[in-house]
Amino acid sequence: MNWKAIVLNTLKEAIRNKIFYLLFFFGLFFVFSSRIIGLLTIGDQTKVIKDVGLASINFFCVLIAIFTGINLVHKEIDKKTIYTILSKPISRDQFILGKFLGLLLTVGIALASMATIFILFLVLTTGKFEASLLLYFLMLFMELAILISISLLFSSFSTPILSSIFTITIYLIGQITWTYNHFKYLLKTPLTRVLTDVVYYLLPNLHKYNVKNEIVLGTPVAIGQLLVAVGYSVLYIGCILFATLMIFRKREFQ
């Protein structure tokens, strides 16, 4: 299973990158600073700690996913390290899937580490363990997986700067695509509506993964929402990876 070597090398490359540690420790710093912000705030301290801590983990994991992902394939081509890989008996599909799984593993490890530290920190602060936090991190992981697949897609044909702009833009739009359903009645012509519908379905709907309010306020998350999120992730990532493979199969390394 030679693609495993690509997975492990991608992980090794990411964790030997200073930017990874910088983002990871900044994330932890903000997690711990949530306690100070909680002390300075009037009201439910636990809610503030959860609010700030979860938002910090979310923000820094997104940054890790984007800034590691955008370099993933482009750097291999730019530095010509890909020559020795693709001249071995390994297919281009295996290379791309290996890269995707490698970055997924990297981001998964970063998220799991931050989540573990945050949960321990919360248990020490409040004296109770909240299992619903695990659901939040699972949803966040699925959202990050979508983001990784998008950054990998752009990295397969674009430069890191353009890839980061595209990925960040799509991430931000993905947070608000759900609002389209509220104003699409404003579109008068059928053609405009069809075109906007196409764009709507092409862009990810990342709102499906946002369960922060439910977790912070302690309200239950419907099992249906979780199943829809899982199904949507599998389908969306599958489509993006397929597009990436189609592009990468045709790439030439001059």
Next chain:
Amino acid sequence: MSKVLEVIDLKKTYRSNFLIKSFPALTGISFSVEQGDIYGFLGPNGAGKTTTIKCITGLIKPNAGSIRINGESYDQVSSRRHFGYLPESPYFYDYLTASEFLFFNGRLLNMSMSQITERSRELLKLVGLAGKDSIPLRKFSKGMLQRVGLAQSMLQDPGILILDEPFSGLDPVGRKELRDIIFAEKERGKTIFFSSHILQDVEMIADEVAIIVKGSIARQGKLSELLSHTIENHEIVVTEISEKMLAEIHSGFIFKDGHYLLRLGLGENTNEIVESVIHNGGRIVSVTPIKKTLEDIFLQELGEEK
């Protein structure tokens, strides 16, 4: 001997965009390499050497033609089991050490841990990097990277070694060591296909050469055959004869280190001149046939005067 690499009517045009016109890099080249041969692929910069090699290794898709490696088409992933490849000016993951890099490549080749460990030790010793296996590649010089690149190309002990400009970046000692490695691999029955623009290196080691100019093969064949038909003239060194007498025998000569050096042109009778020198009391020190060098042939193909 069987053909291990066959390239037939290979064509490649780099696509154009709005600013750059399309560029025909290969205009239909054909050659074959026999098992156990050292095949030198010669050409000036931009002639199409690297494009050909990238087509063979599957990094570029040709527009037309076929490539067969041990009978398998180049576009079959399994065909890449037959060769090891050293790219031109290799750059590897600089965060890995030499042994980690070889381990990574070994895993890509589905080699077991013990195989990789054993083979890495052998190869690092062979390429002169023994004891440097735990140094990160970012601290390696260009020559050292070339050596570690050679080691990775030989990792699975492939039947064919494809080396793109393997001598560039190496000092004279490194070049001698590389030549020795190539000869040793040939002794073991391996086939070596390499590109170079360093003519002396090609002339010293190649059994067969192809000269590629502007995307097509201008000349190819056994090196011995290419050079054997091309005795251009003779160089005669004489002594113990007066300059005046020698001028009557042959007009063109120079005096150097106490001897006269006559360089005969095409069509001049060497025997007659030797006899005249002896008849007039001179002594022949040496008569050397001057053959065309690979450089002469190369420059001739490029349409340039040496």
